[in-house]
Amino acid sequence: MSLEIFEVAAGEAGFADCMAIRLEVFVAEQNVPLEEEHDGLDATARHFLAALDGVPVGTARVLLKAEGAKITRVAVRLAARGQGVGETLMRRIEASVKAPQFMLDAQLTALRFYERLGYFPVGEIFMEAGMAHRHMVKITPPVA
Numbered sequence: 001m002s003l004e005i006f007e008v009a010a011g012e013a014g015f016a017d018c019m020a021i022r023l024e025v026f027v028a029e030q031n032v033p034l035e036e037e038h039d040g041l042d043a044t045a046r047h048f049l050a051a052l053d054g055v056p057v058g059t060a061r062v063l064l065k066a067e068g069a070k071i072t073r074v075a076v077r078l079a080a081r082g083q084g085v086g087e088t089l090m091r092r093i094e095a096s097v098k099a100p101q102f103m104l105d106a107q108l109t110a111l112r113f114y115e116r117l118g119y120f121p122v123g124e125i126f127m128e129a130g131m132a133h134r135h136m137v138k139i140t141p142p143v144a
Contacts, residue, residue, distance in 0.1 A: 005092040006049045014049045017056035025075035032129040050089045058085040068101035101139045108132045
């Protein structure tokens with residue numbers, strides 16, 4: 001099993017695979033309305049694509065903000081879950097993006113996954129796209 005992570009820009013080769021995975025996971029599987037999935041932020045985001053044995057299976061995007069990097073649209077195809085794709089994808093993002101902290105809004109079903117990666121919940125549970133979420137943060141250690 002060979003897992004590779006690529007960074008792709010909107011419009012580049014691989015970006016269509018990112019979008020296809022997001023549509024499959026969020027719109028088809030989780031019933032997120034298409035207009036909520038397409039929020040207009042893709043052009044300025046950094047996109048990451050995970051390929052398992054050459055087959056695109058996971059994606060995430062990063063929005064750079066003054067307070068840190070916000071990781072959004074983390075999605076792994078159903079058939080590839082439980083094989084370390086999500087963890088490898090997140091670790092690659094954290095290694096590639098320099099930021100004082102990483103932030104994300106996790107579906108409650110994914111809280112334990114992100115906690116294992118060092119994220120901690122902040123604030124109250126809120127609803128987004130019809131699902132309960134919790135804001136999470138990971139502070140990066142300062143570089144000496």
